[in-house]
Amino acid sequence: MADNPLPLIQLRNVTKVYGEGATQFQALKGIDLDITAGDFVAVMGPSGSGKSTTMNILGCLDVPSSGEFLFNGFHVEQLGRDQRALMRRKYLGFVFQGFNLLARTSALENVELPLVYRGDPKAQRRDAAMAALAKVGLDKWWDHTPAELSGGQQQRVAIARAIVTNPAVLLADEPTGNLDSERSVEIMELLTDLNRTSNITVLMVTHEPDMAEFARTLVHFKDGLIERIEQNDKVPA
Template sequence: MGTSTPLIELRDVTKTYGTGRLAFQALKGVNLRIEQGDFVAIMGPSGSGKSTAMNTLGCLDRPTTGEYLFKGAHVENLSRDERALLRRKYLGFVFQGFHLLPRTSAQENVELPLLYRGEPAAQRHAAARKALAAVGLDGWEHHGPSELSGGQQQRVAIARAIVTEPLVLLADEPTGNLDTQRSNEIMELLWRLNVDRGITVLMVTHEPDMAAYSRRIVRFKDGRMDSDEPNPAPLMPGCQGGAAQPEVR
């Protein structure tokens, strides 16, 4: 993976839940390097440790033992508040469930991370409109989630994740609730954010067709990394029945 300092590095990371006879070790000595601008698909069966690894990478959980370095800083030594600040500054999250506020417009949903930062209203409005345009939802700012399709709702969720201009986008089964066409459109959008903006994408998925868009595929099994292989021919926009400029539905 090269000799330069990676953006993210896990060194012999373990994670244990519970104590004594009820203890369960979800991660068992994981080592992982992620370079800035990478696009990594994390795969594995249920219970393999991939979701725990994603929670650790997203600073939502702390390793039991081992080291987690982000831009060379030791995340495992940070307090809860310091990890929250790191998330706000550098990380964006997209989930299988879109997690949009139901009685709130697309623009207001996208503005939420900026509201938490205390940014002025005019700045929030402009940034949210820009993020929505970037995901193909220009003109849909005032529509609520009930007026949007599943694919559009996920686009709003992605806009919310990128409105803070994060270094890393963590996507947990981002196409799990979508049909094949909408799934490919979302993957093409993630591909473009990675290639055009240089956003590092870390994506948990069960679907090989979606992992095919990534640059690397990391597989977990029984709490360990089972393999870490480059994808020699990542899918590009226009492949697998998708369109280079996806139709908004």
């Protein structure tokens, strides 16, 4: 029998401390977590539990105070700021609760932005952005600005922008937080489809148990520690 491949992401005894002296706060108290390539993970827990700090570390937006963070076996915690920025650009996509779209810019131009930063040629950027919009069902809305789109459509544009670089990992921070229940389900179904058809690993922070039900793995945080990890039997492996 072949050995199981290494997890895509490994956290080993990761801690995070903010401040010094009397103001010191330990946000993470020693986190161990393995994430398999292609998984859909929901990260849950009350405010201050450490889930957002963990996601910032996984997104290369912050660094551990101690411990190891391995991505494909590579020690990310040893990277400098510029190297972490390159890693974000190459391997990671981000979706936020507030969409973060440029107001006076078309859907197509919003989706092209990561490719502009990467220096891709104009024609190549346009083709890739149109393909990403097609994946989220908005290729016919390419010339509309955010003001001309519903909240659900805006979040679809934001997801297209996140996947246009073909990232290995999509990090979603409360992606349905600004949407009504019907639009929320649409966005979760879209993330599930991208996870399955494009094999994108999805890491999602959510406060909503019904949204977490779309994930295969549920990670519960409490007081700077992982309280428990469970597999969602309702979702096919």
